[in-house]
Amino acid sequence: MSEAHFEANGGNVAVFDTHPSEVIAAESPLHWSRERGLVDDVAGHDGDVKVVERPFLGHLILRGGAITLDEAVRAELGISLPGKPLGLNVDADGSRSVQWLSPDEWLVIVPGGEEFELENRLREHLGDAHFAIVNVSGGQTLVELSGDKARELLMKSVTYDVHSHGLPVGKAVGTVFAKTSVVLRRPNETGFELVIRRSFADYCVRWLLDAGREYGLRVESPSSR
Amino acid sequence: MFYIFCPYCDERREEEEFHPSGQAHLVRPTDPESVSDEAWGDYLFFRDNPRGIHHEMWVHRLGCRKFFNITRDTTTYEILETYPMGEQPTITAETARVRREQGVQTADGGWQTVGAQPENSTLNEETSS
Amino acid sequence: MTQPNRLNQGGRLDRSRRLSFTFNGQQYTGFAGDTLASALLANGVDIVNRSFKYSRPRGITAAGPEEPNAIMQLGASEAAQVPNVRATQQALYDGLVARSTNGWPSVQRDVMSWVGRLGGHLMPPGFYYKTFMAPASMWMTYEKWIRKGAGLGRSPAEADPDIYDHLNQHCDVLVIGAGPAGLTAALSAARAGARVILCDEQEEMGGSLLDSRESIDDAPAAAWAEQTVAELAGMDNVTLLPRTTANGYHDHNFVTLHERRTEHLADTAAAAGRDGEVRSRLHRVRAERVVLASGSHERPLVYANNDVPGNMVAGAISVYLRRYGVAPGQKLVLSTNNDHAYRAALDWKEAGREVVAVVDSRANPDGDLVKQVRDSGIRVVTGSAVMEASGSQRVTGARVVAIDTERFVVTGKVETLACDTIASSGGYSPVVHLASHTGKRPQWRDDLLGFVPGEVKSMHFAGGVQGVYALGETLADGGRAGAEAARAAGFAQAEAITLPSVEARHESPASALYQVPHEKTTLRAPKQFVDLQNDVTAAAVELATREGFESIEHVKRYTALGFGTDQGKLGNINGMAIAARCLHRAIPDVGTTVFRPNYTPVSFGAIVGRHCGELFDPERYTALHQWHVENGAEFEDVGQWKRPWYYPRKTGGKTESLHDAVARECLAVREKVGILDASTLGKIDIQGPDAREFLGRVYTNKWAKLAPGRVRYGLMCKDDGMLMDDGTTSCLGDNHFLMTTTTGGAATVLEWLELWHQTEWPELQVYFNSVTDHWATMTVTGPEARKLMSEVTDIDLDREQFKFMDWKQGNVAGVPARVFRISFTGELAFEINVQANYALHVWKTLFAHGEKYELTPYGTETMHVLRAEKGLIIAGQDTDGSVTPEDLGMHWAVGYDKPFSWIGKRALTRPDTARTDRKQLVGLKPKDPKVVLEEGAQIVLDPAEAIPMTMMGHVTSSYYSPVLKSGFALAVLKGGRDRMGETVYLPMADGTTHEAEVVSTVFVDPKGERQNV
């Protein structure tokens, strides 16, 4: 197992790679919903609206001052920290992103498996600065919403204004979803993303399926890692 | 259902994202051990309940998780301003009374003024969002 | 069946579509485009209900939501029952089944009518008031009688097959009402680019334009309405919501709109061929600006027998004639105090029916409409009013008399005019309801003889709602309001649309007339109804003022005026005017009532939306949920979490009981090894150079010297010294800690830490983040735990290398893990944390290796028994916000000598907190080992003491222990620690009394050796 202890301000922080070195089956937060037949394999089908999970991504929470973190994130990830509240910056191919969560908190999402190495590089880069990095990859998952009815589906689910006036491309908000909370993101013109907590994932799936029944909604997830 | 301006998210959000945390500007005595039992009891248990201008602390629980303050009129439920922790209100019961006496409305044209500063500029200046 | 009152032509109907419906079991037909009310009138149905209190026959009075009588129970099947539907608002559909809400057993002939003949002796004015003042038992007696007799509608006894939902909307300008003012407002705002929502409660948008006699741009007003609605419908930035009532106006421009989506088509969505579609929808609208263009309701006049079927408000006559092609009678007498009502006489005459007379309370009315009526040869009687209607089941005549409104007397001889319909108009009441929902009081306007809305922030008023009635002015007012609203919402260029041309009309001013004076006194005259729905008469209002009720708010409560679903739409102002007259005051001086949401009834389905059934509340699952389900776990709700409660074994078709399963699981842990899914425990990652200092301030015990690799149990208090939460915190590195909280305390504790950091100690360099969902947690515990663990991990488990309260990092089942040697059972225990995506693999691997050790999964019930046997508390079960660490006997976890005055410390020396007779945590051992005391049972010292007994404390946790072979309990008891060995008593509700001995809280392994093996 790879692990690391970082000296900072005379103390240290202990982190380790949570992924096993051997191949071991993993279950995304949508696993239980899939077991019950609520989630299908990705089929590439196009209805009025579609929800697709992007499981097993690397999710890191960055805490610290914007100026401090910005330089490190740009250097190590090639994306600048969103300058304004509720900003979402996505790289060219859409696979890595940095999102404002609060004045001292950002969410970084990268392809699965990159997160530990990225955390190490960021920690090295940041050195003695006061910051925190927390790996939350097992605790949440990303789902994409697309299709003509995606906006209406969201209007049934979140109180936030999901019209492009309220949620233009490049914006992301933490908000109420049905009776739980999600991070709602608008990474591009074609759709929306939700970051949902593992323990609430099945509730969110059931809510979406119910709200999307009239649009023929399907929830899909890749069948294996 | 309030529509509350979060000074950190820099926009208005539905009340259900927030949670009230009681009276604003309470300060824990820095040396509790030297405070009398009575004074400590006051700090623990006694709160203002004014009719009219009130300063409350809220937390953007399901958004940015930050605490901030609200100046609210408890009779109209109007939120007159919201401001980050560490800052002082620009509208108080005193200034509101002066405004009323001078026939000047507070924060007309919206519900909340934003970006409240420790030093208020002029009393009669209309600040609206 | 013919439709005797249907005109041969006219109306906005599709006469090619005949619809059949039943009312009170009788079959009728109507046309597409009818409301239930217009169809009933077309069929000559006079009586639609019995009145609430006096059981008098009642007919349709109005044409809109203000209708007080035609309140129906709909539904062809039990599941589709809907109460409280106004026939005037219900579109007719084929197969509609309606019944009168009141009027058991029949509206025509009613066993309750003797109540009415006795003059309401059973329910005099002040009935509610006096009943509530009387002993509650009286209300119970009355209530059964009222419900049976009056019938307030009923809910279905079967599940509703339809679904309902919510839609969250945001807009720049919400326009409420699509009459002339609403249409020009919406168009003005929309053309400026604002996001506009236009809602209207009727089937068709257009409001008064749909029954107007006037022309716009030289075409019928209704044509202009159609054309405007079509333009709006074609705009991307406009959402049109017909059949949608704005029911509630809430703080900060939050408006709830109730849209009926299939209710106009059939009983259920499925019956309409739209299975699965939403029957009705609640739009939750957050609007930058609201334009209230809700118009006005015409007030009827108050005169004797004004409730007999055939009495209607004048405007409704025009609506039924012009919009629905229905003439609700043959011979009309119109009684009015204003010009506008004259159009009813013209419409009536043009329909080929006879207008017997127009009776006008004014001496010299001379407006254009008045002239038109006179020119058409209709008799106009001035300075007079209809004093009394004749007839009982239907109007047979109008008794007309000259009146002096100043002195409130009749001044001439009564003339009786034979007629079957009396239309009355006492002027117009702006529909101010929504403007007063947030508490703003309406303002009286003498010139309008009505209340207009008080100033409401961010709300604009247009048209009739602020007393602008003439068509041209209404259109202009809407344009102005729409443009103003759009500008205020940020569309600086917004301007009122160029207005269409409308012919101006001269109107003579209305005179004030509410109650028509009668030749007898109000108390002796036949009943003059003010509020038809609640059966409130002028006499009742007068009586209220005599009994000393001087404010309309009090009169309202005394008489029930404006109660319930009516909300005073027709009667409020008449009631106030009568009270004002009796009190010799001006109307505004008796006050006004504010209205509450909802404006009209909203089905519970729409309020609930999809938050019902399995979506009622979120269910949170751990990463191991599938395994629990597959292995037959019974689940317990812990907050929103579903946690395995116990795992009953099924053998030979028999399922193990809770008691047996828990006994088996407990013994497995004490004798072999058990495993618990502890993933729900809150986990908070804490990083920063001041993390340790911060922990020292929020926990009662010391953290300065906890080394990396070590774990410590901590107590967290509020500043009042009362225990808030507890848990273990591990030092991962000098600047890095992992805090655990109780399952229920996870969110609270995180916010608590943030609160202190953000508001009191922002200078401390530390960050907190939830990792509850990131880590799955499994507890392997029992004497065989080490053996089992050694098979699946590369961590050195040697007891000297890996001590109690140490944590280590390594692989478990090939998955990187942190393993903690902490115990909540008193046995040797390893708590494993792995990234949740790998949890199922690790758990299954443990079982693959655990078979030979009889690895047993256990649930929360066993966890509770095991921890209670060890005297380990659960915050929130054994504590309730009034228990200090000292009360729990946990002074070992309180660092009084820490340099910082940590949260809760100061309060512990306050006199009340330092009392020695506080309730303290003790163990209780029932004298009868078979007894399991009830949690919450009160403790007394003297079982013979008379009630009320001196209560000394109560049981907080109680279980049966398979190890002790006895019941045992934890309890809080006054001065409990000094009562060891004493006998206490627990009197039960059934009269029995249990005896128990006060003992130590630790029942098993008092020296704590088992967890250190």
Ligand SMILES: [Zn+2]
């Ligand atoms: Zn915020």
